[in-house]
Amino acid sequence: MRPITLTMNAFGTYLEETTIPFEQFGTSGLVLITGDTGAGKTTIFDAISYALYGETSSGNKRRKPEMLRSDYADAKNKTYVSLTFEHQNEQYTITRSPAYFRDGYATKTAATVEMLLPDGTRLKTAKDIDGETKGGTILFPGKIRELLGISLEQFRQIAMLAQGDFLKLLHAETKEREKIFRTIFNTQIFFDLQEKISATYLDRKRRYESLRQGAEEQLGEIRLSEEETYEKKQPEAEECWERLKRNVKERRLEVLDEIIRDLKVVNAVDVAELKKLRAAEERMREHLTKLQDYDREKERQRRNQEDCEKFFQERERLAVQVQSAQEAYQQAAGIDQTPWIAEKDQIQKQLEIHGKLEMIRSNCKKSEADWKNKEAQIRQEKLSAEKMAEEKKKIIEQLKLWETLPIRQEQNRQRREQWKAQEEILKRLRYMQEEIYKKETELGKIRKRLLGELCRKDEANQKYNELDTKSRAHMAGIFAAELIDGSPCPVCGSISHPSPAGKVSGVPTAEEVKRAQKELERAKEACDHTQEQIQRTEAAVETEKNHLRQRLSELSKASWETKRFEEIADYLEQLTEKITNRIEELAKEHEELEKQKEKQEAWNAQLEMIEARQKGQEERQKQLQEDRERLLGKYLSDKSTLEVMEKQVTSAKEQLESQLTACIKTLEKIRRDTEAAQKQYLASKELADKTEGQLRTAKEEGNRLQNLLKEQEKELFRLEILSGTEQEGERAEKEAFMKEACAQFHEAYEVYLLRSDKNAECVRKLEKREKELGQAETEFVQIRRIHAAANGNYKFETYIQGVYFDQIIAQANKRLTMMMHQQFELKRGEKTVGNRGLDLFVYDYRTAKNRDVRTLSGGESFVASLAMALGLSDIVQQHNGGVKLETMFIDEGFGSLDADTLEQAIRTLNQMSKGKCLIGIISHVEELRKRIDKKIYIHKTNQGSQAELVV
Known part of the structure; x- marks a missing residue:
């Protein structure tokens, strides 16, 4: 701008x-x-x-x-x-x-x-x-x-480096420079990103701590079995709880799995106790039902003996079936396979031929693709050639329009020379005009001098006349004193003298009169000389004016003999402006013609380049045509070979298909017979093994039942003795004790069920909270790392601004070195200490030490500020799309x-x-x-x- x-x-x-x-x-x-x-x-x-x-x-x-x-x-x-x-x-x-x-x-x-x-x-x-x-x-x-x-x-x-802003950038702290650079380099987006990351970090942190507190509360709701059991498990639970809190602080949420496993162990202990109670109840109930079980066991033993006899008979029958199935399988496995091996070799050869056919077919397709690719390249080259021809045509047409350019340039040169010649003539006329103005000015001065000389002449004449008159009056007085009435006057001859002249005072001397006469003569001579000078100057001015009118008439082709000189001066001003404007127009026209000449040269160069490209394209087209012909011949040859082989393969394929159908049928029959025999053999063998196992199991079960029967008979005999000797009151007391024990067991079991359900619900909630807490911790750890990087000791925005600041300092030092004879240079502060990456120091070459910029003198501060401002100007221009x-x-x-x-x-x-x-x-x-x-x-x-x- x-x-x-x-x-x-x-x-x-x-x-x-x-x-x-x-x-x-x-x-x-x-x-x-x-x-x-x-x-x-x-x-x-x-x-x-x-x-x-x-x-x-x-x-x-x-x-x-x-x-x-x-x-x-x-x-x-x-x-x-x-x-x-x-x-x-x-x-x-x-x-x-x-x-x-x-x-x-x-x-x-x-x-x-x-x-x-x-x-x-x-x-x-x-x-x-x-x-x-x-x-x-x-x-x-x-x-x-x-x-x-x-x-x-x-x-x-x-x-616009305003008053008061110079030292602001030089003496600013990091925070102040952040605000300045944020506005200048538009880093607000990075600041907003930092703020958003910080807000997200606080939100994730609050959510993570809330979930962790919820997990702690949920763990507090878990209840163990009885007080005695709780006292036994409390130290273990407290230890687990302390581990949970430590590991949560260390962000190791895996400890929740361990806590849940420990809680499941506690519940398992409760379950084990419950099983013991139920086992005791079962034992009590077993004593009441053993008499009924004895009769049922005895009946089952009788049925098992009958089943054992059936198993022995079935085993004999299956052994015969296994023998026959094994013979059939061996017969099927001994079939002669020689004819099928020959058929296999023939099929293998046909498959090899088929593979060659596929290879030839692939080569044919590749040849066809290569040929079509060359065709496409040839078409593309034709289109490119047509495009270049069209472009060449346009360039030639444009160059034809510029064929007259040399003529126009020559005409422009001649016109410029003509107008410059007129400008030279006009300069001479203006010089003549200036000379006339000078002489008229000089003439005015001479006329002014003449007026003074005429005044002095009048004064000298007046003075001389006064002195001469007094001198003559004095002489007349002398003559009058000598006159006698009746005597003639020596002057006029009159004899009557009625009023003779008296004596005059202040009579000048003859010398004074003579001196006054000489002064009058000198004044007259000066006036005459000045008048002659005026006449000569007027004649010269008029001559030059006539000469100017004559030259002006020649220049303008019009008569200026009767024109006033003021009109001539106005015309010269107008003519000067006209010639100047015309020369400027011709100069612009000359510049435009030079630009057109440059464009013409550029078009000529482009035309030469297109012609060279056309030549190269013609060679490429020739090569492409040769490649196309070669690929077309290869494609036709491969296609012919492919057709012959396809016919051979088709014939062989038909023959093989008929042979293959017969072979498949035969092989299918053999496969079915073999599979049937194999299945029959395997089924018979499996059934025999199964029957053998069942037989062993039946024998073992029979032995066990025999032993159990003997034990039941002994228990029964003992119970009969006890029942015969037991008193009626003791039996009633035992029955009451058993009922009370059963009632206590059922009550404890109900309490256990309630506690177990509640603990199970707590465990499910903990498992759910474990997933949420794990996800929250992952998000929290990620955002904490990002937050530490973006808002740590060296903020992200400060880092971006630091890059700009380094560039500004580098540009500033170039000018500072020149202005201060390399006495000091500007340096940026440490980047990682307290987010002070935009602090500025001065490195003094005289002391080889860094010092604060505030230690610079007033003049040094101004020079440093000016260098900083100019450096900032350079960088802003570079980073704003090449602002000039x-x-x-x-x-x-x-x-x-x-x-x-x-x-x-x-x-x-x-x-x-x-x-x-x-x-x-x-x-x-x-x-x-x-x-x-x-x-x-x-x-x-x-x-x-x-x-x-x-x-």
Whole structure:
């Protein structure tokens, strides 16, 4: 962006409409803005910033738009700023007016903004021009940001280095630099990501701790069996509980499985106790039912003896069947397989032929694919050739349009020479005009001198006449004194003398009269000489005017003999402007023709390249045609071989199919017979083995029953003796004891069932909570690692900003080395200590030590700040799509530099400005006024500020 004109009206200290034509300063170099304190130098920067972004530029004390109206303005004077600027060789004009109150009006004048685009389109809404944001997020960038590619804060840092902002970046702490870089380099997204990670970490941590607390509460609800059993199991449970708490703290949730297993062991103990009680009940009930069981066992023994006899008979029958099945299987296995082996070899050969056929078929398909691929390549090459031919045709047509280019260039050259010749003639005429002006000026001076000389002549004449008159009167008095009445007068001859002349006082001497006479003669001679000089000069001026009219008549082909010289002067001015404009037009035409010549050369080069490509393409097409013919021959040969072999294979296939059908039928019959015999043999063998096993089992069962029968007979005999000797009261007491024991058992069993159900429910809940806690722990551990990386000692956003900061420091040190003769350089602080990765230090080469930037002197701080600002400007331009800095403004600070450092700073800025960058500097330094030729003087008056340009 390069400002062309800036217009301010009733803005800040400028009451009247003030226009600053920046275009007069050119496209590079330094411009000094100087003047009285408070005159309005910084207001120029504010006006540019306000016109572009709707806000001012002035350091920490930035004024709000409502404060920009001039205090000198009356109600009728409108406040506005209009900036015309150039961007990418196109001009844009933006006019902006702030909201303000007017004297005598209750309502506030609304803010307005309007932007004129190069195509004549006018944007009249702030949304279209300034864009739209919501919560720091850019919803729509707006035309200004779309053109310039940078935000207001970035503009302030790279193009409008405001008063008070210089030292901010140099002396800022890490947190302050984070805020500055967050705005400049748009790292808000990383800061938001850190905040989101932190919020997620706290949420996962709360959920994990809540689930862990729930697990602890759930474990507390588990109940063991009786108090005695609980006291036995309590230390074990407490130990498990302590392990759970330790391992939960160590994020080892596997201990829950161990706790659940321990609880299951406790329940298993309860189950074992229950089984003991039930076993005791069963034993008691067995004693009551043994008499009934005795009769049933006896009956079962009788049935088992009958089954044993049946098993012996069945075993004899199955042994005969197994023998016959074994003979049949051996007969089936002994069939002669020689004929089938020959058939197998023949089939194997046919399969080999079939494999060769498949290989030939595959080769044929590959040949066909290769041939078709070459066909496609040939078609593609044809299309490419047609495209290149079309492109070549267009280039040739374009070159035909430029065939007259040399003629037009020659015509342009001749016209430029003609107009330059006229310009030379005009320069001579203007020189003659200047000479005439000089002689007329000289003539005016001579005429003025003549007036003085005429005055002096009149004075000398008056003086001489007075002296001569007195001298003659004195002589007349002398003569009169000698006159006698009646005697004739020696002068007039009269004899009557009624009033003779008297004596005169103050009579001059003859010398005085003679001297006055000489002065009069000299005055006359001077007047005569001057008059002659005037006549000669007038004649020369008239001659030159006539000569000028004659030459002008020759130049314009019109008569100028009767024209006034003022008309001639006006015509020369007009002719000068016309010739200048025409020469400029011809120069632009020359530049355009040169561009067309470059384009013509480029088209010629492209034509040569296309012709070379066409030649290479023709060779490729020739090679492709040869490859296609070769592949087509191979494909036809493979296809012919394939057809012959397919016929042979078809014939062999039919023969083999008939043979195979017969073989399959025979083999199927043999397979069925063999399988039947094998199945019969295996079934018989299995049945025999089974029968043998059943027989052994029956024998064992019979022996067991015999032994059991003997024991039952002994038990029965003992019970009969007890029952015969037992008293009636003791029997009743035992029956009552057994009933009470059964009731206690049932009660304990019910309690156990309730406790077991509740514990089982707790275990199920713990198992479910174990999964949730495991998932929560996994999520918590993951987010904790991410949180530690993003929000630890060295935050993620700080790391990103540190990359930019390193680049800024590197660029700053390049200029700092030049300006400070390599006395010191800037270095970044440690990256991992307390998140201070954006701290800045100074490495002093004289002491070989690091020191704080606040130890720099005022001048050193300014130079370092300037280097930092320029480095920041470089990096912002690089990271914003190649934004090109064409204008930079720097506000104050040069007064703190010594002569040598000031010289180096100016030299650095001059080198920057050589790359087509205009740099404006606000300063009171007298040395800068001497060194910088382009200036804007701001004068403070009682009616507002005024600007004066010196180019």
